[in-house]
Amino acid sequence: AEEKTEFKLAWSIYVGWMPWGYLEDSGIMDKWADKYGIDVEIVQFNDYIESINQYTAGAFDGVSATNMDTLSIPSGGGVDTTALIVGDYSNGNDAVIMKGEGGLADLKGKPVNLVELSVSHYLLARGLDSVGLEESDLDGVINTSDADMIAAYATDDVDAVVTWNPLVSEITGSNPTANVLFDSSDIPGEILDLMVVNTETLAGNPSFGKAVAGAWYELMSLMAAGDEAALTAMAEASGTDLAGYKAQLAATEMFYDPAAAVAQSTSADLPTTMTSVAEFLFDKGILGEGAPSADFVGIAYPDGSTTGDAGNVKFRFDTTYMQMAADGAL
């Protein structure tokens, strides 16, 4: 692929992605980009989906996204995409919340408000699965914008919601009767928060991967050390305070240590997870009407194995740069 020196990353507000904004603001990114003689601009989106769409359409070289959305939008859309950094997995950040007492089985016959086709939807499907229910046993799912989830929860029309942080802590914090039925800590490692980049671009420009990984793990070590300034800045940028942000981080399994991220990427569970994600997506028709089956998109893993269609690999987990960070080779 062609070589270039200017790169653009997109990110949106979410607890595990706040470091991206801080990288840009603090100059850490610039420092690392200069080191490799390139230029990396990190742009914030208010709207998560729009940021992925823009990446898919080619306006950006990388974007912060979950494993599921990466598979459905860019990979499903034919853009060969590599997970450059596995930042964290949601460990309680996503949750199914019901008003009042009960368990997952009590969702039967009730409507559930969530962002349709998002990881929330996936989480709900996994939850229902665990008690032998299906989506058709509910009184439907109602697509509700994340920006309005808290207001929606406050109305009488809503019995249950599925959403993510900071909305989860907001809801549980201000509603004594809010009852978390199921959360992502019940399916650890299945909802991964990534920085994905265009495979071709990365292949043609290794220095891009190095600079981004270098910057990211510099900040990770600051965060691991509890750097107040950095954490406070991120807290404020996400619209909360230090305590609130720390509470959200607690429900997030951040891979401060690159070795841990490598371990997650090479975990034997990953192919299983990705296969069930692909099935979920296919079931919802998200992989496109042209998709003949759930394994229409191929996914490659660090050890070279693949799931799905090996002739149509569009999503790759690549540990090269995280490994370099772990080895201190950047």
Added chain:
Amino acid sequence: MSFVTVSNVWQKYGDRSILERVNVTIEEGEFISIVGASGCGKSTFLRMLLAQERPYKGEISIDGGDTAKEPNRERGVVFQKYSVFPHLSVRENLIAAESFDTAFGRLSGAKRKAAEARADEMLERIGLNHVADQYPASLSGGMQQRLAIGQAMTAKPRILLLDEPFGALDPGTRLQMHDFLLELRDETNMTVFMVTHDLQEGFKLGDRVLVFDKPRWDPHDPGMYGATITYDFDARDGGIPFQLKEDADVSA
């Protein structure tokens, strides 16, 4: 006793005096023409007769009654424009003169039938039976004014007020309207007040011609004094009094 009595009427807008000390008495059935320079307060006087506005001071009484507070069926009116309802057909405009006096503004059943019959009679009289179902916008200016007069008369007012009713018509139509109005007068013996810019018209149609003008004038403050009736001519001989010839051009 006289039919309409205007006693010591003043009118002011803000600090500006428009009319002052207007006194006049009118007999039933008289046709009064009102002339005067532009802006001297002729329309204002008519608006007070109509009770569209109340005098600042003084009394206007019809048949011994009190000064009215708002327009009512005692007073019919025809303006230079907009005197008929554009959304009603010609016949409906005439029926409106009866139906608007009811609670819902509509007549039904026998009442409606009777009103329609009376409307058709009036249509005949004002020569508009051939356009009964058309809307006003498709009539010529002269026909619209005939309709407006017919409509006002259908309500059987005690006095009829005309504010330059023919001001927007061309000379030919104007002459026809004069004939029309003279005919109607002969038939009905209404009490009529007509404001006009055209002195000839005033004398041709009126029994009396009232001239409004400012008797006093403050050069430092033109709004200080108002106009009043400065001449009151008997016009029953139909001619223009000689001494007025040079004033004839009040409209300039």
Added chain:
Amino acid sequence: MSFVTVSNVWQKYGDRSILERVNVTIEEGEFISIVGASGCGKSTFLRMLLAQERPYKGEISIDGGDTAKEPNRERGVVFQKYSVFPHLSVRENLIAAESFDTAFGRLSGAKRKAAEARADEMLERIGLNHVADQYPASLSGGMQQRLAIGQAMTAKPRILLLDEPFGALDPGTRLQMHDFLLELRDETNMTVFMVTHDLQEGFKLGDRVLVFDKPRWDPHDPGMYGATITYDFDARDGGIPFQLKEDADVSA
């Protein structure tokens, strides 16, 4: 040779014939009044003289030229309404008659000064110098029409076309306008075509009076035949020919 030649002119709108076989020749400096029933095509004839539209058949030539394709400075015009520009002051309206002929529609420097001086002269002549800086909307109807005529004349057209120029004025103002126009004529010796509804006006002002009417009539299809010039009176004696008296009400 005659100045304006109209030879065998026809006009149609769609299938409807409006004018047919119109032939007339006019000498330079003549004042032509045009009368006829409403809708008979007087304005259409004027529009063709103006070159606002072209004849369906036939030729209209000024001073031997070809039939024009669009309005130009040879032909001045005054309509019943909207003949002046509401967004320009009275003086600017007159200056426009010179500046509009330039590339950007504006004059500057010495040219502007000269145009202003000429405008002020014209203002004097049409009696509007006291309102030079006002906008047309604040003028009376008569003043607006005087301005329109002054504006048209500033462009020094070879023929001046007036379409019922006084149709919207009240009778007093109308008489003043007649005097004004007669004065101007004496001074300038223009070639003028004036459409009017008022036969008296036509004879009072015109050297010749052309009457438009339909010579042929198909009762099954009123749009079949058009109007043409049926009478061509010499009006230089200033009176109304006796035999026309009963037609006088063409405007009805």
Added chain:
Amino acid sequence: MRLINLIPARPAAIFLAALPFIAIFAAYSIGSDIRLEANPQDKLLPAPSTIAETAQRLFTEPDRRSKEIFLWNDTFASLARLFGGVGISALLSLLIGLAIGLLPYARSTMSSFIAVLSMVPPLALLPILFIMFGLGETSKVVLIVIGITPFMTRDLAQRVLEIPQEQIVKAQTLGASSAVIAMRVALPQVLPRLISNVRLSLGSAWLFLIAAEAVASNVGLGYRIFLVRRYLAMDVILTYVIWITILAFIIDWLLKTLSRKAFPWMESGL
């Protein structure tokens, strides 16, 4: 000749009218071609043929699971909301507009309030609307009502005020009460204006509808557009956009026709 006097002949005029549509179509096709050349699976600018196929599928093929054709469901749901909201707005604006235009007391009370109201950005108040009206159909209809009523009311009140005072006075001399004047003089004369107001406001109404459906819904044109945006199904989005445009056009045309038919007195001018 001057440009302003040059009039295209009939066939040329038809060609000229088609020109910009052809140009847009050509530009889109080329853009789409270029992108598909680079990535055959590109979803952003699907080929016109793909859109046509998708459109056909959306209009005719029922969903695998629910056996319903989403597009028609979405259309009916959205139109019901749209007509509900616009209808209520029309009624409200008519009532308030008549009151403001005719009654000095109502005018004093409400005209400045409505002027201020018309400046409030309604989208920002969505959370409050949800609490007050719930997440169901009501809040969507209410958003439309709040969004377009102030503007329509102001305009109608203005039109009532513009009815010549002469007519109001004349009606009084015929014995009409305030109610009769409202019903028989003012109302029929502002009805045509009401229709043109509705036509003007429909654009905003669609906007509010789409925004409301994007926030909380499980059926509707706006819902579907924002849902499939999740996987950048531009073929679906473009089909829906074109469909909305066609619907808007038909509604506009119907209203125009209604206005012409219902108010013969408006056009029978000389």
Added chain:
Amino acid sequence: MRLINLIPARPAAIFLAALPFIAIFAAYSIGSDIRLEANPQDKLLPAPSTIAETAQRLFTEPDRRSKEIFLWNDTFASLARLFGGVGISALLSLLIGLAIGLLPYARSTMSSFIAVLSMVPPLALLPILFIMFGLGETSKVVLIVIGITPFMTRDLAQRVLEIPQEQIVKAQTLGASSAVIAMRVALPQVLPRLISNVRLSLGSAWLFLIAAEAVASNVGLGYRIFLVRRYLAMDVILTYVIWITILAFIIDWLLKTLSRKAFPWMESGL
């Protein structure tokens, strides 16, 4: 007396005008009280005093980190976009409107295209806009332009067509070319209409601006509202809503005043 003839005296009129504002305020206070009674942490309807405090903080206290006052930054950013978009729309609509109104060829070519364009829901096209114009200021400005230009153009073209034909003919008899007629006859007469069009379109312009800022931005009034909406910080949202309302009111008033001052010939009627 008839209701239509009853006119409130001066002090009563002022009281009446204030009444609906007082009523809204009272209703809000009571609603807020009830909710705070039930749950002192409730964020949906903060007490008026809380809003006042928040407003004061937002307007005066700089952010600790950046030392900037967000509210002012947001205001400047949003106003720049708004004026940019509205300004470009005004210019475009003036040019195209004049062309359509004066030139038969332009009319044939563009009038039906613009009629169709005005029916397209621009919000649904946002993704394409972002690709074409990037995420910077351009795409936000473009959304406003696309959103309001068709409507303004149609209206201006209509107004140009309504200029009495007599004036156009008269100008030709004074030797004016098409360009001179456009610049000296048509343009000055539609400028007042342009301003009133801008006033009418500002509501939609705000809407589009807020929508665009909600999707991709890091400064702006709409951005901030959507950012804090996640936490239901209604005290901030309401402050911003009131602030936007005030801004809209001031802009409207300025435009009205400008129109009155700039076009004396409009009002010097008899």
